Amino acid sequence: MRDSLCTTARRALPVLATLTTLSGLAQAAPVKIGLLETLSGPQASTGQSFRSGVKYAIDKMNAAGGWNGQPVQLIEYDNQGGPAGASDKLKAAIADGVQIVVQGASSAIGGQITEDVRKHNLRNPGKEIVYVNVGAEAMELTGEKCNFHHFRFTGNAQVRTKALVAGMKQAGTLGSKVYAINQNYSWGQDMERAIGDNAAAGGYQVVEKTLHDTNKIQDFSPYVSKIVASGAETVITGNWSNDLLLLMKASKAAGLKARFGTVFLDQPGNVANAGDTALGHFIAHAFNPEAGGAESTRFVDDFKAKTGHVPTFVEPQAAFGLEMVAAALKATKPQGDALNVNAFAKTLEATRIRTPMGEVSMRAADHQVLMPFVVSMVSKDAKYKADGTDMGFKPVKVFTAEEAAGPVQANCKMQRPD
Amino acid sequence: MDTIVFALLNGVIHGLLLFMVSAGLTLVFGMMGVLNFAHASFYMLGAYFAYTLQGIVGFGPAVVLAALLAGAVGVGVERWFLRRVHHHGHAHELLLTFGLSFIIAETIKLLFGNHPVDYRVPASLDFAAFSLGSQQYPMYRLLMGGVAIAMFAALWALLTRTRVGIVVRAAIYRPRMAEALGHNVQLVFMGVFGVGAALAGLAGAVAGAFYTTNPNMALEVGVMVFVIVVVGGLGSLGGAMLASLLIGVITSLAVGVDRSIADLLAFLGARSWAEGIGGLLTLKVSSLAATIPFALMLFVLLVRPRGLMGEEA
Numbered sequence: 001m002r003d004s005l006c007t008t009a010r011r012a013l014p015v016l017a018t019l020t021t022l023s024g025l026a027q028a029a030p031v032k033i034g035l036l037e038t039l040s041g042p043q044a045s046t047g048q049s050f051r052s053g054v055k056y057a058i059d060k061m062n063a064a065g066g067w068n069g070q071p072v073q074l075i076e077y078d079n080q081g082g083p084a085g086a087s088d089k090l091k092a093a094i095a096d097g098v099q100i101v102v103q104g105a106s107s108a109i110g111g112q113i114t115e116d117v118r119k120h121n122l123r124n125p126g127k128e129i130v131y132v133n134v135g136a137e138a139m140e141l142t143g144e145k146c147n148f149h150h151f152r153f154t155g156n157a158q159v160r161t162k163a164l165v166a167g168m169k170q171a172g173t174l175g176s177k178v179y180a181i182n183q184n185y186s187w188g189q190d191m192e193r194a195i196g197d198n199a200a201a202g203g204y205q206v207v208e209k210t211l212h213d214t215n216k217i218q219d220f221s222p223y224v225s226k227i228v229a230s231g232a233e234t235v236i237t238g239n240w241s242n243d244l245l246l247l248m249k250a251s252k253a254a255g256l257k258a259r260f261g262t263v264f265l266d267q268p269g270n271v272a273n274a275g276d277t278a279l280g281h282f283i284a285h286a287f288n289p290e291a292g293g294a295e296s297t298r299f300v301d302d303f304k305a306k307t308g309h310v311p312t313f314v315e316p317q318a319a320f321g322l323e324m325v326a327a328a329l330k331a332t333k334p335q336g337d338a339l340n341v342n343a344f345a346k347t348l349e350a351t352r353i354r355t356p357m358g359e360v361s362m363r364a365a366d367h368q369v370l371m372p373f374v375v376s377m378v379s380k381d382a383k384y385k386a387d388g389t390d391m392g393f394k395p396v397k398v399f400t401a402e403e404a405a406g407p408v409q410a411n412c413k414m415q416r417p418d
Numbered sequence: 419m420d421t422i423v424f425a426l427l428n429g430v431i432h433g434l435l436l437f438m439v440s441a442g443l444t445l446v447f448g449m450m451g452v453l454n455f456a457h458a459s460f461y462m463l464g465a466y467f468a469y470t471l472q473g474i475v476g477f478g479p480a481v482v483l484a485a486l487l488a489g490a491v492g493v494g495v496e497r498w499f500l501r502r503v504h505h506h507g508h509a510h511e512l513l514l515t516f517g518l519s520f521i522i523a524e525t526i527k528l529l530f531g532n533h534p535v536d537y538r539v540p541a542s543l544d545f546a547a548f549s550l551g552s553q554q555y556p557m558y559r560l561l562m563g564g565v566a567i568a569m570f571a572a573l574w575a576l577l578t579r580t581r582v583g584i585v586v587r588a589a590i591y592r593p594r595m596a597e598a599l600g601h602n603v604q605l606v607f608m609g610v611f612g613v614g615a616a617l618a619g620l621a622g623a624v625a626g627a628f629y630t631t632n633p634n635m636a637l638e639v640g641v642m643v644f645v646i647v648v649v650g651g652l653g654s655l656g657g658a659m660l661a662s663l664l665i666g667v668i669t670s671l672a673v674g675v676d677r678s679i680a681d682l683l684a685f686l687g688a689r690s691w692a693e694g695i696g697g698l699l700t701l702k703v704s705s706l707a708a709t710i711p712f713a714l715m716l717f718v719l720l721v722r723p724r725g726l727m728g729e730e731a
Contacts, residue, residue, distance in 0.1 A: 042634045045532030184705050212673075213708035218629055218638055219432040219666075221559075222673035222707070225424045228553045242638070245534060245630050253628075255546055255554030269533030273630055387536070 030070040031329065031339050033058065033132075034077055034098035036089055036113065038105045041081040042215070046241070046314070049268070050104040050135055051076070052307050053318025059306065061326040068334045079103070083112035090116050094129060099341050100325065104135025104154070104318060107187050114141055114150045121149055128341040128417075130348075132325055134318040138186040142366040143409035148416050149341075151348060151367045153321025154286065154314075157190035157238060158197070158406035159373065160263045164236065164284035165202040167375025167397040173259050173282070175233025178204045181223060181247065182238050184211035191238030191263075207232050215243060220250035227251070232258050240264035245273055252277035267313045271378060272387035278378045279391060287316030288374040290383045291395035292356035299356045300384070310384055320355045320371070324362065327351050342417045358400050366412040370401040420551040425670045431559050433666025434566035438621035439639055440646040440658045441573065442614035448653025449590050449610045452500065453508065455515040457618055458640035459522040464488045464619030465626025465635060466526060469537035477540040481623040488619020493612035500611070501604070519636065527633045534632035562624055569617065570659055577655075586610060645715045651728020660726055665711045672710050675703040 035054055038047030055074060062071040077093055079086035086109045093101055103113055113131055121128045133141065133152045137160075142152055155163075168174040180195040182188030192209050199206055207230045210223060217223075224247070227235060235258050239247055244264060251258070252274075260281040265271070271278050289300045289310060303311045303319070311319065328348040332339065349364040358372040375396045376382075382392025443457040467484035468477075475483065495518065503510040538544075539558045546554035577583040588596040589606040597603050626635065646665060650657030679699045680692035692699040718725060 042637055044527075048532060211702075211705045213705070215638075216708035218642075219428065219435075219670070221428040221432070222425055222670040225421055225428065225553060226674060228551075229421050242534070242630055242632065242634065249629070253554075253556035253559065255549065267533070269531075269535070269632070272536035273534040273538070275536070275538050389536075 029097065029338070030073050031067050031100070032073045032075055032096065032098045033100045033102060033325075034075050034090075034093035034096070036077045036079050036086055036093060036101050036103045036109075038081045038109070039076065039078040043081050043105055043241070045268070046105040047079075047081075049312075049314050050102075050318045053311065053315035054102055054134065054322050056303055056306055056311075056315070057319045057322030057326060060323070061329070064326075067329045067339070068337070072329070079109055081106070081109075083109050086112050087116055090120075094120065098129065099339055100130050100132055100344075102132045102134060102318075102322070104133065104314060107136040107138035107141065108185070110136025110141055111138065111145065111186070114145055114147055117149050118147045128345075130341050130345050132321060134321040135314050137190070139190045139409065140186065142368040142412060144411045146366050146409075146412035146414050148367070148414055149345060151345075151362060151369070153324065153369045153371075154317045155284075155371070155373060155404070156368070156406070157187065157194040159404050160238075160284045161191065161194035161198050161236070162201070162406060163373040163375055163399045163404050164261045164263065164282060165198040165204075166399065166403075167284065168234070168259075168261055168282050169202050171282075171375075171377065171396050173234070173280075174202055174204060174261075175259070176204050177207045177230070177232045177234070178202070179227050179230055179232035179235045179258070180206055180209040180237070181227070181235060182209075182211055183214040183240075183243055185214055188214070188238055191236075195236050204234070212243075215241065217243070218246065220247045221254060223247065224250045224254045224256055227258065228254060228256055234259050234261060236261040238263055240267060245270055248274050248277050248281070264313075265378070266386065266393060269387060271391055272389050275389075279380070281378050282375060282396070283378075283393065284373050284375050285393075286314075286320070286371060286373060287311065287355075287357055288376050288393055288395045288398075290393075291374050291376075291398050292358075296356040312386070316355075317371075320353070320360060321369070323355070324348070324351050324353050324360065324369075327353050357398065360401060363405075363408065365408045366414065368406075368408070370405050372401050373399045373404040375399070420553065421674060423550060424553060424555070425674050426667060427555065428559075429667035429670030430663060431563040431666070432670065433663035434563045435621065435625055436639075436642060436646055436666060437659050437662035438562075438566045438569060438624070439618055440643045440650075440662060441569065441655060442617035443643055444647045444650065444653055444655060444658045445573070445617070446611055446614035447647065448655070449586060450607055451508070452511050452515075452611070454611075454614070455512060456495075456519040456522060457515075457614070458636040458643055459519045460488045460492060460615040460618035461622035461625075461639060462526060462631075462633070462636040463491060463522065464622030465537065465631040466530060466535070466622075467619065468623035468626060469535055469631055472537070472540075477543070477627075481620070484623035485616045485620035488622070489612045489616025492615020492619075493608055495615070496608045496611035501607075519640075523633055523636060530633070532633060534630045537627050537631040539627045558628055562628065565620070565624055569620070570655070573617075573655060642711060645711050647725075649711075649715050649718045649725055651725025653729070654725065654727040657725055657727030665714065668710055668714065669707050672707040673704050678702050 037050050058074045066072050077089035079089050117131045131150045135154050137156045180192050182191045262283050265283040289296050328351045332344045332347045352361040360371045376393035377396050379394040382394040385392040439461050446454050464484045467487045468480045471480035471483050543558050545557050547557040547560050585601050589603045593603045646661045650661030683692045
């Protein structure tokens with residue numbers, strides 16, 4: 001029964017297709033967006049944060065009518081935390097007809113995807129796909145590896161450090177001696193460079209730089225000893241997850257008085273686990289619910305109603321990124337009932353949206369988003385508390401997209417389609 | 419000077435903690451021949467048990483209860499799982515415990531979520547024991563070291579100085595004879611496995627508060643524990659202690675060494691040549707600190723495959 005139905009359907013399909021094309025009444029396949037994220041393994045928690053932000057924006061887009069009269073489909077692929085898995089799953093996604101892939105956790109995976117997407121598009125003209133990067137922050141993705149079909153909807157080490165340094169300086173807590181400690185891979189190395197590059201603007205001296213193994217160290221006390229010995233007043237670090245928590249806890253235990261400037265302190269669980277140790281430390285992030293007035297409150301309430309929690313960590317940036325994708329989709333007319341990816345990419349380059357933090361746009365030269373950044377301090381006065389503690393992130397300063405932006409990297413040589 | 423004192427102290431205490439986790443693994447392997455892949459999972463269980471219980475019974479009792487509970491889970495695993503596959507040999511036991519480690523991790527994620535939980539050193543223990551120069555030394559670290567030393571002494575005394583130790587050793591080397599003499603060998607095995615799990619649980623309950631308690635903590639220490647057991651010699655308690663201290667101290671000291679091969683070559687006047695090449699030649703020792711234990715393991719396997727204090731195979 002099932003078989004015969006299928007065969008009938010298969011036979012009827014070409015006929016139907018011809019009919020619909022002839023009649024011009026479009027009922028094409030919906031646009032498929034593939035989420036290629038780390039959904040299992042040690043970094044699953046980060047991948048799941050990206051997923052909830054992405055899902056929120058796509059649900060919103062579909063509630064507003066989807067694209068071309070049909071809801072946009074979100075298909076999830078688990079890259080299992082590594083570039084190899086991502087590469088395999090990207091092939092599966094392409095086979096499933098996905099035209100837009102979204103990923104955020106890990107620059108290593110982002111590097112793999114952008115290369116695979118570039119090669120695929122070279123070999124399959126007319127069947128291009130576009131990579132929507134909502135979190136991989138390595139500089140090379142918009143530098144050496146910059147690619148017309150890659151769009152980054154998050155900051156990078158230069159952008160985050162610039163905001164962090166300026167915000168801490170204005171708050172009068174930067175000090176003149178800074179210690180740079182980072183994870184030894186592309187992201188951490190970028191951070192280390194950015195901390196050095198911002199020394200003049202921040203009026204500090206980098207007393208020492210340390211790169212350490214990523215997610216392999218349990219005992220950070222030897223590193224803290226080094227920080228103490230260096231006499232640093234501020235520690236700036238791009239560390240995330242356990243590496244950040246363990247570093248902060250070890251600092252507290254050793255009685256280190258230095259302030260921390262961080263970029264991922266708002267990862268769920270961090271503030272709760274660090275406890276009072278976190279008080280007075282800084283973060284440069286894409287969103288603070290307290291910083292954007294009524295618009296922020298509306299976004300936070302809506303997000304909470306849909307997902308059950310206040311947006312934190314990478315969720316806002318993922319949601320804003322996908323809202324830009326939605327805006328660009330809306331402005332792209334279907335061609336032959338389908339999405340022309342190159343036309344969509346060109347529209348995306350010119351898309352501007354308003355988020356609760358301010359105006360966001362895409363820089364066509366390197367496909368780095370220009371978005372506002374907020375510098376916040378962990379405090380008991382914050383309106384929104386983190387992790388059910390009595391502490392939260394109190395905004396110190398909001399930088400507009402123009403103020404936060406870094407220059408286009410000279411080594412970005414983008415090949416554009418005609 | 420202060421820096422070196424602190425580096426040594428940090429290394430020794432971290433080593434002692436590593437010993438706490440690896441003692442159970444080496445004990446179970448030495449006594450029963452079971453290489454328990456899920457060992458670090460008991461470490462994680464201990465931390466989560468203590469986290470859950472501390473609100474009800476307070477920190478101290480929670481740590482003790484967590485160790486006992488982890489031990490009880492270990493007893494259950496031996497009784498209902500391992501015993502069934504024991505006669506199939508090592509491969510089955512290894513696979514079973516390997517699978518178990520995943521199940522425990524996923525269960526923890528299901529119950530406590532993906533993110534670290536807020537298990538912290540209680541305020542009453544959160545103070546500096548002493549300070550040297552501008553640096554303080556936390557009391558809790560000394561406490562962790564003390565627990566590890568007490569554990570080592572108790573285990574050693576139990577195995578070499580008591581009747582229980584004699585029975586355990588007899589049950590391992592001459593199981594049939596021990597059985598004929600009226601000892602319950604099955605019970606001994608169950609007990610040994612339970613004690614091994616409880617030791618890991620104790621380590622987790624103690625260390626989870628100082629470091630972090632999250633669903634990845636088993637993964638984080640798991641590999642290091644195997645390195646220690648291999649370096650120290652499979653089944654040797656003294657070896658595990660020696661290897662743990664060695665690894666703790668070497669890693670801690672390495673962090674302070676900002677030297678590279680290029681600095682070494684500078685003595686030969688080849689610094690600029692080395693810096694020109696870059697790569698491995700300019701890599702600082704400090705950035706390799708977490709990799710050194712693995713290099714040590716490879717070295718030990720090459721020159722002394724049975725480990726530092728392991729018995730001749």
